[in-house]
Amino acid sequence: MSLLEVTDLRVSFPTADGLVQAVRGVSFAVEPGQTLGIVGESGSGKTVLTQTLLGLTPGGQISGTAMFNGVNLVDLPHRQMERIRGAEISVIFQDPLTSLHPMYKVGWQIGEMIRAHDRSVSKAQGTERAVELLGHVGIPRPRERVHDYPHQFSGGMRQRVMIAMAISLNPKLIIADEPTTALDATVQAQILDLLLRLQQESDTALLMITHDLGVVADIADEVMVMYAGKAAEKASKRDIFYNQHHPYTKGLLESIPHSSAAGDRLKPITGQPPSLINLPPGCKFHPRCAYVMDRCLAEEPTLHAVGDAGAHRSACWLPASALGSGTPAEDLRRRTVEEGRGAGAARVARTIAAAPEAEGSVIA
Amino acid sequence: MTGALSDETAQAWPTDASMADDVLVRVENLVKYFPVRGNGLVRRTVANVQAVDGVSLTIPSGKTVGLVGETGCGKSTLARCIAGLIPVTSGKVYFEGKDITNLKRRVMQPFRREIQMIFQDPYGSLNPRRRVGAIIGDPFAVHKTATGAERKRAVQDLMARVGLNPEHYNRFPAEFSGGQRQRIGVARALALRPKLIICDEPVSALDVSIQAQVLNLLADLQADFGLSYLFIAHDLEVVRHVSDSVMVMYLGRVAESGPGSQVYTKPRHPYTNALLSAAPAADPDAAASRRRIILTGDVPSPIHPPSGCRFHPRCPKAQELCSEQEPQLETKPGDPPAHLTACHFPVEAGENLADAVMRSAL
Numbered sequence: 001m002s003l004l005e006v007t008d009l010r011v012s013f014p015t016a017d018g019l020v021q022a023v024r025g026v027s028f029a030v031e032p033g034q035t036l037g038i039v040g041e042s043g044s045g046k047t048v049l050t051q052t053l054l055g056l057t058p059g060g061q062i063s064g065t066a067m068f069n070g071v072n073l074v075d076l077p078h079r080q081m082e083r084i085r086g087a088e089i090s091v092i093f094q095d096p097l098t099s100l101h102p103m104y105k106v107g108w109q110i111g112e113m114i115r116a117h118d119r120s121v122s123k124a125q126g127t128e129r130a131v132e133l134l135g136h137v138g139i140p141r142p143r144e145r146v147h148d149y150p151h152q153f154s155g156g157m158r159q160r161v162m163i164a165m166a167i168s169l170n171p172k173l174i175i176a177d178e179p180t181t182a183l184d185a186t187v188q189a190q191i192l193d194l195l196l197r198l199q200q201e202s203d204t205a206l207l208m209i210t211h212d213l214g215v216v217a218d219i220a221d222e223v224m225v226m227y228a229g230k231a232a233e234k235a236s237k238r239d240i241f242y243n244q245h246h247p248y249t250k251g252l253l254e255s256i257p258h259s260s261a262a263g264d265r266l267k268p269i270t271g272q273p274p275s276l277i278n279l280p281p282g283c284k285f286h287p288r289c290a291y292v293m294d295r296c297l298a299e300e301p302t303l304h305a306v307g308d309a310g311a312h313r314s315a316c317w318l319p320a321s322a323l324g325s326g327t328p329a330e331d332l333r334r335r336t337v338e339e340g341r342g343a344g345a346a347r348v349a350r351t352i353a354a355a356p357e358a359e360g361s362v363i364a
Numbered sequence: 365m366t367g368a369l370s371d372e373t374a375q376a377w378p379t380d381a382s383m384a385d386d387v388l389v390r391v392e393n394l395v396k397y398f399p400v401r402g403n404g405l406v407r408r409t410v411a412n413v414q415a416v417d418g419v420s421l422t423i424p425s426g427k428t429v430g431l432v433g434e435t436g437c438g439k440s441t442l443a444r445c446i447a448g449l450i451p452v453t454s455g456k457v458y459f460e461g462k463d464i465t466n467l468k469r470r471v472m473q474p475f476r477r478e479i480q481m482i483f484q485d486p487y488g489s490l491n492p493r494r495r496v497g498a499i500i501g502d503p504f505a506v507h508k509t510a511t512g513a514e515r516k517r518a519v520q521d522l523m524a525r526v527g528l529n530p531e532h533y534n535r536f537p538a539e540f541s542g543g544q545r546q547r548i549g550v551a552r553a554l555a556l557r558p559k560l561i562i563c564d565e566p567v568s569a570l571d572v573s574i575q576a577q578v579l580n581l582l583a584d585l586q587a588d589f590g591l592s593y594l595f596i597a598h599d600l601e602v603v604r605h606v607s608d609s610v611m612v613m614y615l616g617r618v619a620e621s622g623p624g625s626q627v628y629t630k631p632r633h634p635y636t637n638a639l640l641s642a643a644p645a646a647d648p649d650a651a652a653s654r655r656r657i658i659l660t661g662d663v664p665s666p667i668h669p670p671s672g673c674r675f676h677p678r679c680p681k682a683q684e685l686c687s688e689q690e691p692q693l694e695t696k697p698g699d700p701p702a703h704l705t706a707c708h709f710p711v712e713a714g715e716n717l718a719d720a721v722m723r724s725a726l
Contacts, residue, residue, distance in 0.1 A: 041571035041572070041573065041574075042542070042571055140661075154662045154663075155435070156662060157662065184434035184435050184598060185434070185598065185600070185639055185642040185643050185644075186434065186638055186639060186642045186658075186659045187434075187662070188642065188644070189641075189642035189644075189656050189658055190658055190659075192644075193656070193658055211571055211572065212644060213572070213646035214643070214644025214645055214646045214651075215644050216646075217644065217645060217646050217647055217648045217650075217651045218644050218648075218651045237648045238648055238649075241646065241647060241648050242648075242649075251573060252572055252573060253646060255572045255573045255575065255576035256572055256576075256601065256646050257576075257579070257601045257602055257604065257605035258601070265580055265583070266576035266579055266580050266605070267576065268573050268574070268575075268576030268577040268580060269573035269576075272541050272543065272544070272574070273541075
């Protein structure tokens with residue numbers, strides 16, 4: 001049995017402007033010791049998804065299940081969620097400066113975290129444990145640093161403090177929400193290395209949310225690409241990077257500047273992500289998709305197996321064998337599009353071609 | 365000669381004869397210290413933050429110079445000094461051969477039209493309470509070059525040029541997405557037809573697909589208007605993509621500079637090596653086979669930078685000499701003349717620094 005099994009999770013928020021459909025039916029599983037990378041652009045619902053797992057989306061209308069160790073996180077009473085949050089599932093946020101309290105010493109904050117879950121631990125024991133943890137995550141002179149305030153640490157060191165706090169109660173699952181986005185490249189490398197080491201030591205499962213495909217390529221085992229609140233594609237890391245099926249995944253990978261083609265024109269995805277209040281009909285990606293067909297305008301594709309193994313799943317109407325960026329696959333895609341494109345899709349395709357890289361819909 | 369300057373000012377101007385025609389900006393030995401004042405009554409200067417400490421560079425006309433380095437290496441300070449936004453402590457900035465260092469406000473005015481900036485945060489750099497048309501029209505108002513209907517037409521032309529819908533002239537910044545806001549910033553920078561645009565992390569806050577749109581836009585504008593860019597970013601692949609030449613900074617000094625192809629494929633400075641190896645590549649096989657050079661520790665404080673080579677406390681190749689003597693920025697044997705490295709013991713071809721890191725860790 002998986003450690004965490006999320007099934008058809010939906011989260012929406014009623015607002016004055018309408019219903020914001022942040023997560024629209026997402027299913028995935030995380031195994032112990034494995035890393036699932038969730039990739040997506042701003043507004044794709046990746047953060048709402050994980051915060052819902054922790055009961056941190058008050059006001060949201062939630063349906064679906066998230067089974068963690070036999071309990072459903074989605075309808076867990078507040079008290080029980082407090083016992084799980086931090087102890088069995090812990091979080092590392094993007095910005096360590098705003099997630100640490102500026103007026104308390106870091107040692108106190110780590111100790112407090114431990115004592116909140118186990119009142120039998122004394123304050124002195126809490127501090128002692130904090131010293132141990134700070135040493136473990138690679139902070140030099142932990143016995144002195146434990147008495148420092150967050151502002152006395154650099155960005156990378158603060159993120160180490162956050163990690164120390166996250167591992168303090170030996171959680172089974174760590175959710176890392178853009179943990180290295182605010183850090184410089186050399187420090188990011190240090191932090192990713194640390195996360196990998198800690199994961200290997202204790203067989204923790206890691207849910208890594210990021211918009212950086214480079215980070216995913218580094219540490220994920222499996223990858224889920226999200227677009228407009230749903231999974232566009234889910235596969236092993238290698239399949240996502242070398243054998244992708246969904247045009248959105250393909251577009252994301254092609255947008256990144258590559259060393260091999262320095263100076264060439266980049267191939268961005270046209271337009272902007274859709275508003276989560278007024279989603280387009282059919283496939284939510286169709287207004288930006290170079291392979292738009294008539295079917296995409298009317299029917300929303302669901303995640304289905306593509307390729308040979310069942311593990312690679314994609315939500316796109318293109319044939320299951322059109323994988324990767326090779327010529328045969330591209331020919332197959334082109335042929336399918338030719339057959340499947342009537343007047344409606346041709347109009348969308350012309351709009352995309354006429355306004356390359358410019359105006360999408362203005363948000364709000 | 366810029367049309368913005370009257371003839372008499374131009375004649376009185378001290379020109380720099382050594383400057384080649386195609387060089388737009390030349391910076392010589394630029395130093396910028398920020399004083400740290402004590403708590404006493406007179407608030408004496410007790411120390412200096414040595415943000416930029418002796419940096420020289422040239423920006424050729426119509427080319428892009430990339431500037432990379434980590435937080436606190438002085439790249440933004442250097443940009444602000446070149447744009448004349450903050451006074452320099454010492455050193456010279458030449459624009460088209462004319463010395464524009466620490467000019468008085470009125471004398472600097474014509475140059476301000478020629479040098480514009482695009483900032484990182486498309487949310488923070490636009491006034492949320494003003495309409496987009498007014499924001500983009502500001503440069504015309506400040507320099508009194510266009511008014512009324514003429515200004516509106518100019519603004520709408522600019523909006524169309526950067527890929528915004530001119531009908532959105534009366535909207536507020538909040539009604540635009542991040543990528544579109546960055547286009548507003550680009551339109552504003554472009555308004556007075558500058559020769560140099562300083563881009564300070566222009567795409568760092570954007571998603572990859574939008575980032576590619578903005579980078580393509582900047583490339584198109586460069587081709588159309590013959591713009592020069594000073595392009596600052598911490599994303600090495602982005603800098604490599606846009607730049608003709610690249611400069612790597614560390615703690616206020618230049619570690620390495622040269623043509624992009626040289627610096628990226630044959631980096632000589634250990635810091636450049638570490639930066640390149642740490643940058644995440646969106647390629648799992650490359651990530652698995654690559655050996656990262658993990659630097660220990662953080663960037664030291666620029667108030668008390670290390671003696672000698674500023675990188676020596678974190679450098680896997682550091683020897684005694686490195687802490688005693690500051691290395692000169694020079695061409696190393698075997699490199700083309702444009703490739704400069706400030707290191708006593710540059711990395712040789714085939715050398716693997718990751719091994720050196722392992723050894724020094726033992």
